[in-house]
Amino acid sequence: MLKYTETILEKVSFSKELFRKELKKSLKFLEKEEMLILKTWCVLNFGAIYMDVIHEAFNQIL
Numbered sequence: 001m002l003k004y005t006e007t008i009l010e011k012v013s014f015s016k017e018l019f020r021k022e023l024k025k026s027l028k029f030l031e032k033e034e035m036l037i038l039k040t041w042c043v044l045n046f047g048a049i050y051m052d053v054i055h056e057a058f059n060q061i062l
Contacts, residue, residue, distance in 0.1 A: 001026075002034045006041060019050055023057045035061060 005026040012018035023042070027035060035058070042054045 001029055002038060005030065005038060009042070009046070013046060013050075016050060016053060019046070020053045020057065023053065024060075027057060027061050032062075 005022075008022050008026070009019060012022050026038070030038060039054065039058050039062070043051070047054065
């Protein structure tokens with residue numbers, strides 16, 4: 001599920017709202033360990049443009 005989530009986030013990364021929606025949706029299905037991995041991946045790949053969205057999504061969960 002983690003790799004699938006990464007693929008989806010890459011495909012919707014052109015839109016901040018779609019990225020936010022898909023990131024929040026994916027967090028409902030991932031285990032805690034996978035969430036930590038995804039957070040790191042998101043920061044590395046999209047932190048420059050969506051850091052606020054990433055923090056918002058993960059602060060609600062972790």
